[in-house]
Amino acid sequence: xxxxxxxxxxxxxxxxxxxxxxxxxISGHRSVSWYQQTPGQGLQFLFEYFSETQRNKGNFPGRFxxxxxxxxRSEMNVSTLELGDSALYLCASSFLAGGEDTQYFGPxxxxxxL
Amino acid sequence: xxxxxxxxxxxSVQEGRISILNCDYxxxxxxxxxxxxxxPAEGPTFLISISSIKDKNEDGRFTVFLNxxxxxxxxxxxxxxxxxxxxxxxxxxxxGTYKYIFGTGTRLKVxx
Numbered sequence: 001x002x003x004x005x006x007x008x009x010x011x012x013x014x015x016x017x018x019x020x021x022x023x024x025x026i027s028g029h030r031s032v033s034w035y036q037q038t039p040g041q042g043l044q045f046l047f048e049y050f051s052e053t054q055r056n057k058g059n060f061p062g063r064f065x066x067x068x069x070x071x072x073r074s075e076m077n078v079s080t081l082e083l084g085d086s087a088l089y090l091c092a093s094s095f096l097a098g099g100e101d102t103q104y105f106g107p108x109x110x111x112x113x114l
Numbered sequence: 115x116x117x118x119x120x121x122x123x124x125x126s127v128q129e130g131r132i133s134i135l136n137c138d139y140x141x142x143x144x145x146x147x148x149x150x151x152x153x154p155a156e157g158p159t160f161l162i163s164i165s166s167i168k169d170k171n172e173d174g175r176f177t178v179f180l181n182x183x184x185x186x187x188x189x190x191x192x193x194x195x196x197x198x199x200x201x202x203x204x205x206x207x208x209x210g211t212y213k214y215i216f217g218t219g220t221r222l223k224v225x226x
Contacts, residue, residue, distance in 0.1 A: 004157070033213065042120075042218035043158070043203065055212040090157055100146045100165050101207075103214060105157035 002027065004093050004106035012112045018079040021109045025072050025093030032074040033103060034066060037088040046089075049074055050096075078111075086113045117141050118206050120217035128225050133191040135220050137204035140185060144206035148214070149178060149189045152201045161202075162189070194224045 005024045013019050025032050034046040045058040049068035066076040072093075078085055088110050092103035119138045127133045137147075145166040150158035164171040164178045164187065171178050177190045191198055201221050207214040 006157075031212070035216070040218065043205075043216035045213050045215065048212045050212070058213070092157075100163075102148060102160055102163055103205075104160060105150070107155075107157045110155075 004091055004104055006089075006091050006106040006109050008109060009107065010110045010112075012114065013081050014114050015081055015083060017081050018077065019081060019111060020075055020077045021089055021091075021111075023074045023076075023091030023093075023106060025074070025091075026104055029093035029095055029104075030072055031094045031096055031101075031103075032068055032072065033092045033094075034074070034076050035090045035092065036060075037090060037108070038086075043090065046076065081113045083113050086111060116218075117144075118204060118215045118217040120202075120204060120220045122220050123218070124221040124223070126223045126225060127194045129196055130193045133189075133194045133198065133222055133224065135189040135191075135202050135204075135222065137187045137189075137217055138185060139187075139206050139215075141206070141208070141215075142185070143208040143211075144215075145209055146207045147178070147180060147187050148205045148207075149176075150203045150205065151198075152203060152219070158203060191222075194222075196224050196226050198222060199224045 031050045033048040035043040047057045068074045088108045090108045092105045094101045094103045148163040149161045152158040201219045205214040205216045
């Protein structure tokens with residue numbers, strides 16, 4: 001079974017631009033979560049989608065948004081990029097999320113904002 | 115407020131010895147805990163999990179212990195191997211929350 005895939009793997013943008021990252025979950029998984037990883041901060045939860053509905057959201061500004069499609073694929077968008085948005089963005093999928101459900105991660109998208 | 119804490123940012127262990135990684139949490143509503151291993155430029159890889167109804171779970175060289183009264187869990191790796199050198203994250207989740215809270219990670223270095 002194929003794992004979680006994320007595209008693109010690397011991205012360089014300039015301040016003020018916007019960016020869209022894509023995630024394809026493991027086949028059969030309906031929950032997709034997004035995390036931001038920066039040095040010293042661990043993995044910070046952005047949001048979680050299940051069946052095209054956002055069920056939970058982390059403490060990030062409204063510039064960070066996401067969506068999920070009917071095939072469970074998900075995208076996240078960051079508008080008006082700031083230097084501090086430079087990070088590794090990780091997508092994770094699971095069958096349900098919450099409760100005793102294991103999340104499996106993709107390789108991440110490394111975003112650099114200049 | 116960091117609900118899941120890994121207070122040791124780094125740990126060095128000799129090959130063949132035991133590695134013990136610790137994690138503390140503050141929210142008593144957490145009832146499912148996971149450990150992940152992460153190499154540079156890769157996504158975290160799931161290692162082992164434990165439900166709050168258990169106090170121990172084993173999988174090969176990896177054992178996770180949960181002390182609910184102390185709100186503490188630990189990951190034991192025996193014997194440690196150089197390939198275990200990575201950053202280890204613990205994560206906690208609660209039923210119905212639809213999210214996991216991660217610690218800041220512990221960098222394990224296994225010396226040959």
